[in-house]
Amino acid sequence: MEVSLEEIARCNRFNPAYYEPQFLEIENKLETIGAKPIDRFIPAKHPDGAKGITYGQVGSRDLTPRGAVRYLQVINIRETGIDFAIKPDRVAENSDNDPARSRVQKDDILFSNTAFRGTETLIGRCVVVHREYGKLNISQDIDRIRVAGANPYYVGTYLKTSLAQMQMRRRLHGVDSQKINFGQVRSLLIPDLADNQQDEVERQYVEMAAAHDRAMAIKERLLQESQIEPGQYGEAINRLADGKPAYRRNMEEAKRRLDHLLAELVAVIEGRQKKLKPFPG
Numbered sequence: 498m499e500v501s502l503e504e505i506a507r508c509n510r511f512n513p514a515y516y517e518p519q520f521l522e523i524e525n526k527l528e529t530i531g532a533k534p535i536d537r538f539i540p541a542k543h544p545d546g547a548k549g550i551t552y553g554q555v556g557s558r559d560l561t562p563r564g565a566v567r568y569l570q571v572i573n574i575r576e577t578g579i580d581f582a583i584k585p586d587r588v589a590e591n592s593d594n595d596p597a598r599s600r601v602q603k604d605d606i607l608f609s610n611t612a613f614r615g616t617e618t619l620i621g622r623c624v625v626v627h628r629e630y631g632k633l634n635i636s637q638d639i640d641r642i643r644v645a646g647a648n649p650y651y652v653g654t655y656l657k658t659s660l661a662q663m664q665m666r667r668r669l670h671g672v673d674s675q676k677i678n679f680g681q682v683r684s685l686l687i688p689d690l691a692d693n694q695q696d697e698v699e700r701q702y703v704e705m706a707a708a709h710d711r712a713m714a715i716k717e718r719l720l721q722e723s724q725i726e727p728g729q730y731g732e733a734i735n736r737l738a739d740g741k742p743a744y745r746r747n748m749e750e751a752k753r754r755l756d757h758l759l760a761e762l763v764a765v766i767e768g769r770q771k772k773l774k775p776f777p778g
Contacts, residue, residue: 523663527686530768536683538647550642550679552610553599553635558588565590566632569601571609571639572730574622576657577751578709579607579630582716582738583731590632599641601626601633606642606653611676620675621665625653627706640682648692650699655687658759660766688766697773698762704776705754712738712747 539549553569560568564587572584588594601607608623626633627650635641644652655661668681690698716738720727727734738744754776761773 523660524667524686526767527660527688530688530766532686532688534683535652535685535687538644538652538687539642539683540645543643543645547643548598549644550640550682551598552637553639553641554588554594554596555637556593558586558636559592559594560586561589562587564588564592566595566634567630568594568634568636569607569639570636571611571619571622574607574609574619574624574639575709576622577748577755578624578706578713579626580713580716580731582713582720582734583727585720585727588634595632595634599635601630601635601641603627603629604643604649606644606649606656607635608640608642608656608682609638610640610678610682611638620669620677621656621662623653623656625650625702625706627703628710640679642682648695648699650702651690651695652687654698654702654758654762655766656685657755658763658766660763661685661687690766694765694772698758701754701758701761701773701776705751705758708747708751708754712744712751715741715744715747 542548558568566588567581568586568588569579570584570586573580575583603626605626606623607626609619609621611620642652643649664685665677665681668677668684669675716734719737719741720734723737725733725737757776758773761770764770765773
């Protein structure tokens with residue numbers, strides 16, 4: 498595919514992959530159905546002063562095993578939800594590692610903005626915080642997104658679809674570490690969806706997250722009872738949990754529910770069906 502110098506200058510991007518047909522095709526399709534930048538749902542600030550999008554703590558980490566605040570890193574963000582057991586870090590409340598601006602609350606979207614060589618699948622991973630977890634903060638490699646004018650479960654679920662993930666891949670920058678910045682996140686195209694369908698996305702997401710939570714309860718109990726170190730990347734606790742049928746059953750259910758939800762949402766957005774079908778069974 499040939500790209501003119503005028504187009505390169507207009508986009509201000511010199512990465513050849515940015516102009517690949519597969520990426521342009523997705524964005525053209527979305528523009529055809531009236532999709533507009535997600536920016537319109539992410540205010541600069543909310544009425545309470547909270548930023549619409551921000552990243553977590555920057556600088557050295559002073560982890561405190563008995564700290565009052567749970568501290569999430571990219572590895573804690575799994576496909577179906579948060580995994581505290583894989584890296585159960587904590588920090589002191591109101592310390593430099595616990596900035597007020599990035600404290601997490603229910604209905605926030607957590608979005609991984611960085612990946613390093615060999616961990617490319619982590620960037621763009623996101624979850625919607627579907628319940629209160631107590632005091633919780635995040636690292637600088639995670640964006641906390643708080644939307645207005647749209648159901649956060651729709652926005653968060655949409656970000657997991659191939660329609661959004663392909664857009665993210667187009668916007669990534671960096672070599673040894675890949676990143677996506679606030680402006681690039683805000684530029685992602687998202688279609689409008691009827692309120693009742695957004696509510697259905699929330700209902701199905703919460704049901705999926707409940708299965709994830711049941712699995713995580715088993716995993717965290719195993720971590721506490723065994724007193725093992727989880728491993729650098731959670732290898733030890735993952736092996737222990739994978740040996741438990743109840744854990745595997747709930748994780749498999751959560752994954753099936755998520756796959757169903759994403760397929761249904763894309764089908765509705767693309768006009769192949771009018772509404773999301775419930776999870777079978």
